[in-house]
Amino acid sequence: MKLMVIEDDRAFANVLTRRFSQQGFECQQVNAWCDALCACQQFKPSHILLDMKLAQDNGLQLIKPLRAANPAARIVLLTGFASIATAVEAIRLGADDYLAKPADTQTIFKALTGVSQLPELADEIMSAERLEWEHIQQALNANDGNVSATARQLGMHRRTLQRKLQKRPVLR
Numbered sequence: 001m002k003l004m005v006i007e008d009d010r011a012f013a014n015v016l017t018r019r020f021s022q023q024g025f026e027c028q029q030v031n032a033w034c035d036a037l038c039a040c041q042q043f044k045p046s047h048i049l050l051d052m053k054l055a056q057d058n059g060l061q062l063i064k065p066l067r068a069a070n071p072a073a074r075i076v077l078l079t080g081f082a083s084i085a086t087a088v089e090a091i092r093l094g095a096d097d098y099l100a101k102p103a104d105t106q107t108i109f110k111a112l113t114g115v116s117q118l119p120e121l122a123d124e125i126m127s128a129e130r131l132e133w134e135h136i137q138q139a140l141n142a143n144d145g146n147v148s149a150t151a152r153q154l155g156m157h158r159r160t161l162q163r164k165l166q167k168r169p170v171l172r
Contacts, residue, residue, distance in 0.1 A: 003112070004045035005029040006036045006062070007078075008054045016049065019105050020112075033057035041069050047112045050095075052079035052086065060089060067094035076111045078103060102141045104134070136164060 003025040007013040010031055017027040025047070030039045033054040040048070048066055052059040059077060066075060074097075077090045082100035090098045097111040136154065143149040147165070151158040 001047060001113075002026045002028075002043060002045040003047045003049065004036075004040055004043055005049045006033075006054065006059065007031065007049070007051040008033075009051070016105075016108070020109075023109065033059070033062065036062055037065050037069065040066055044070060045073055048073050048075045049108065049112065050075060050077050052077055052090075053081060060086065060093060063090060063093040063095050074112060076108070078108070102138050104138070132164075136161070140165075 001024060003017075003020050005013050005016050005020075005027060007016065007029065008031050013029040013031060017029050021027050028039065028043050028045070030036045034057075036050075036054075048070070050059045050062060050066070054062075059079075063075060063077070066073070075095045076097045076099060077095045078099050078101060079086065080101040082098075087098040099107060099111055103111075136150070139153050140147070140150045143153060147161055148158050151161040154161065
């Protein structure tokens with residue numbers, strides 16, 4: 001399986017590339033809109049993870065040419081600016097799936113492959129405490145680290161959230 005990660009955030013692209021390489025993907029990343037189509041034609045990926053906002057460019061405009069170059073590739077659009085309109089447009093243009101950031105590796109893996117769990121997590125069941133910790137971290141990330149906004153979103157008092165954040169995360 002070959003995965004092309006088209007993402008302008010180099011740190012995030014590196015994390016995705018490293019993580020999916022561990023899952024058996026041969027990965028290549030492209031950080032600029034203008035290089036994506038050429039790299040895709042040379043690499044011939046079976047899976048494409050495409051960011052919607054690539055610097056000043058729009059990843060939606062790449063879906064049709066990517067689909068034409070690799071008709072069998074599974075294309076997943078990943079965006080920090082999710083809306084129903086862009087989801088419909090992405091699917092209409094030929095994307096196979098649409099994910100809003102922040103999306104965890106598990107969710108991205110499922111969107112790319114259709115397999116519900118990463119192989120190394122197949123036998124692992126997450127505890128309620130770990131699930132709560134992960135949910136808080138996602139909400140905190142979505143609110144750019146703003147504890148007050150995150151507490152409002154989660155429906156808890158700010159000081160309660162601060163206490164939960166001071167605790168070390170449980171392993172399982």
